[in-house]
Amino acid sequence: MIAPEIIARRIGAEQQPIAIVDGFHPDPDTLCDAACAASFGPAPRHYPGIRAELPADYFAQVRPALTTVLRDVFGAPRQIDLLDASFSIVTAPPATLTPAQRLPHVDAVARGRIALVHYLSRDHGDGTAFFRHRTTGYETIDEARSADYLARLEAELRGSAPPAGYLNGDTELFAEIARVEARYNRAVIYRSALLHSGAISPDARLDPDPATGRLTVTAFLATA
Template sequence: MSTPAITVHRVGREAQPVVVIDGFAPDPDALRDVAIGATFGPATQHYPGIRAALPPSYLPSQLAVLADILGPMLGRSGAVDVIDASFSMVTTPPDQLEVRQRFPHCDAFGADRIALVHYLAPMGDGTAFFRHRSTGFETLDEERAPIFFGQLEAEIRYGGLPPARYVTGDTPLFERIFEVEARYNRALVYPSYLLHSGAIAPDAVLSSDPAFGRLTVTGFLSVG
């Protein structure tokens, strides 16, 4: 079994850590086979697609890899706990996106929360990170959130709604500051309060079949 290759990027003016791990799972083909045979259902929390349960063996084996990475990355020595994790696939056509799905977002405001994306499609779209132009925010915490959402509401009120599409690059309201390309068996780990979006191309295949769609594992973790 080969050792995963780890690259740490410091992103944007805030120099937040974004970690790329190539060769993340020891047997990605077997994991992909499980996903192809899994039963998917509608996702919650505004994820634009579907989700399915992971095999029981996935998290214990991968948490050992993540524990060695997340401690130094965040300067923490506590345990890594799983809040939620599943197979996930983006399936919502651009013209059916809710307004909030057309903007970069963050998943949590706490500094102890970590997001994981494990790419399991042979080809697919990656993940992009953004700066909100008018506030300069690249991350959102409890203090920044009311400022950000108030400003965004005003920008929508006076500038109109964004087009019905996934945000992949610069827009009038947001500047893309970094993008990670999707590669088979690559994992992406980053603080959940970073503004980000799946970089879903206009011509992306948004199939609900795991054999053809944008298959990933998405997880949300906490580090003590």
């Protein structure tokens, strides 16, 4: 078995760490077979697509790589709690996206939260992009910044909703500061407070079939 390849980067003016892990899962083909056999349904919250349960042994399989990343890139945590994880596929047509789905977002503002996206499309598909809010200069939104950021963003959007469609590159309000390209069995791991979005191209195949769609694992962790 080939050991995962871990690349640590610091991005943007705030120099926040992210980790890119190729070969994240030891048996991605079997994992994809499990996705093809899974029962998908509408995703909760703001995710523009569908999701399904992961195999029970998923985190046991990726724990060696994940533990190394959390220790070496984000600082050795005393405790790691899994908050949520699933297979996920982007399926929503661009014209149906809500205003919030057309903007960068953060997954949590609380300290110690970590997000993971594990790409499983065999033709690679679209990756993940990270952003800076031009007005405030914020690249992360923590508890101290949240109220100010949301008030300024609301003022900017008042009477001028973002264009219909998935975010892909710079906009009037946000500058892209980094992008991780999708690759089969690659994971990107980052602090949940980073402004980010799926980098969904205008001609993306929004296919609900796990064998041909933008299949990922998305997961959220709390560390202390």
